[in-house]
Amino acid sequence: MDSPVAGNRHQGLIRTRTMEKRDDTSLHIAVRAGDINSAMEILSSTEEQELKKLLSKTNQSGETPLYVAAEYGRVDLVKEMMKFYDLEAAAIKAKNGFDAFHIAAKEGDLEVLKVFMETQSELSMTFDQTNTTALHTACEQGHIEGHLDVMKELLEKVPEIATRADKKGQTALHMAAKGQSVEIVNELIAADNGLLNMVDKKENTALHIATRKGRIEIVLALLNHKDIIQKDAINKFGETPLDTAEKFTQPKIATILQQHGVVNAKSLKKPPPMITAARELKQTVSDIKHEVHDQLEHTRKTHKRVKGIGKRINKMHHESLNNAITSTTVVAVLIATVTFAAIYQLPGQYVDGSDGLNPKDNHKTLGEANIAGNPEFIVFLLFDSMALFISLAVVVVQTSIVVVERRAKKQVMAVINKLMWLACVFVSVAFLALSFIVVGNEKWLAVGVAVIGTVTLASTLGTMCYWVIMHRIEANNLRSIRRSERSSKSLSGSVSVQSDSENDEFKKLYAI
Structure with a gap:
């Protein structure tokens, strides 16, 4: 039975406190609700090894089932549960620094304390972080009914x-x-x-x-x-x-x-x-000790936060690489489709014999393009074909190779991206060559398109090449610094290198 001293208090607790806390086990819930039958059933039906784990399991507040039973004055449950607790498990502290014995003393529950002192008297000497x-605690909380008896019992034992x-x-x-x-x-x-x-x-x-x-x-x-x-x-x-x-x-x-x-x-x-x-x-010395401890704790927390940020950045980097791979595959398929279709959709002037003329009189074969001998057409055919086969090669690689490691994935993407740049250049040249055929006598139109396309493509590729070169230079400089600092025994130098490497590893923008 619950202790009579704490009866009214626990009735109020049940009404005013949230019955469940995050990470509460079924035993926590049963004890907190005062469901003695369910709690006893859990204790009797659980295997010994699993029961020890269950009894030591803490919720979000760091409370074990024994702590909850002591806090709510569940004397019968405390008495039954102490059969399975050793001193170490019974002395597990919640996040507020109190263990089961301590919280019972704070609540002034003498009956619960008597159970503890009869089974594990060493618990009376436990203490919190201060x-x-x-x-x-019992003396400080002396205005609450029951604490005087608790204090007398503790002093006697x-x-x-x-x-x-x-x-x-x-x-x-x-x-x-x-x-x-x-x-x-x-x-x-x-x-x-x-x-x-x-x-x-x-x-x-x-x-x-x-x-x-x-x-x-x-x-x-x-x-x-x-x-x-x-x-x-x-x-x-x-x-x-x-x-x-x-x-x-x-x-x-x-x-x-x-x-x-x-x-x-x-x-x-x-x-x-x-x-x-x-x-x-x-x-x-005590002040220095506490200051050093605080600094170490702050450093540990900072390192933990930095590590967490690094993991999130790594995840973002992986996602960016995966998105780049998907985009490259789509673009490669698109270029292959366009270049393949362009071969069979040339502008007019095919020999088909539909006008009743004999193709042999013109020394042409039926279905042959009349522009096949033009230099512009030859340029178009060569560059269009190269763009087609490069794009198909990229598609084959992207759909056949699965890369998991990030550095290898970056290397593969670097090669594929350069191929896609080349394919884009070839498609552009093929387009410009074909434009000279399409405009006929209006050659100035083709020249204008060629100038605009050349300037646009050259500036884009030039900028990308600049980023690649600058990124490679920075990477080489950083490796040189690392090699020189590794030979030094200065702790501050090693920390500085680590910081630089973290900054360099995750650039906001660079060309692969």
Whole structure:
């Protein structure tokens, strides 16, 4: 059965939270919905190997089925599921940094925590990314019903957890001083009164924290231990609790502190504590460590993003090559069709004998073109034929060879493109030669067409050749730089080469 403490809370959760999250398994869904029968059936019917994978499977939020069961207070399911969990799997953390034990402590669910401590007591010492234990969390969340019992249970089972500090150097008493529960503060002091004078990394005691947060009742609870508490404790900012009260405008607390004999730092004979050279060095090393870690993490993320961009550019490059191959094939078929048809659609002057004249009188064969002897026709026939056969060769290659690797595909396309350029030139020459036959005596028309066509084709091919040459020159220069930089041991040089190669590899436009 679900724990009675969490019953009402989980009823509210079911009403207000989305029941499913992305990547939820069937077990996640059953546990979240409180469908105990379905969850038990999944646990009993799944093979052991598959069940271990299922129990360790996380959703988009990094939550395992055990985490969901602990969060929603499914005591019976937690008890059954823990039969299949080892310590490593049970301690899997969600993306919020909490594991199943920690989230149960945060929700104040004592019954669930008891199950965990009976089966895997080591879970009580787990912590999140800020080194915060379940006891820290329970103390900080002390205004929620159930946390006092949770804290008592944790202190009873694992007493040493009381002095465990997080990354800020704060103990459970520091966290409780931020909360609202005087009972939790008293329980912690009863468990270990040495917590009263323990300081965090900023030299703050629990009294400093409670003063800054304005917790009057907790300040009074701490001051009740007048024989133990250190009233003249000064933090790294040179402040006593009274200085802190004045700094954060807490006049009521300031009055209480003065009544209990707490004074300002100026009134004390001893000067504010100075940071020793060793501590300063340690802090500097810690700062450098964190800065280096942040830089490495940023570099890793940047490299990942660059890699992703590179993959997308590669994909675009492959698609561009495939489109170019398709276009080239279509153009080759078109040129072959046009050049083939042009042979059999010459302008008039065929000998056919339909006029009753005897072809032999003209020394002509029936069906023979009267323009066959013209130089223009000979030029047309030769260039038209060469364009036809080049186009057919391109079609045969394109439909017969399948190239997968990008560099090989570029090489094939480079050769085929040059052939298509040649075929276009031959078709153009054939057209111009035929135009001199078609215009008859109006030769100026053919000359005009020849000039326009020659200028257009020459400028186009000249530009394309310029791009090819420039691309080859840049590629050769880059290879020379790579060879020279590879011999150097400079890290910055190698990074620069990599950046240049990435820029050169993906040009916006170049002729193949």
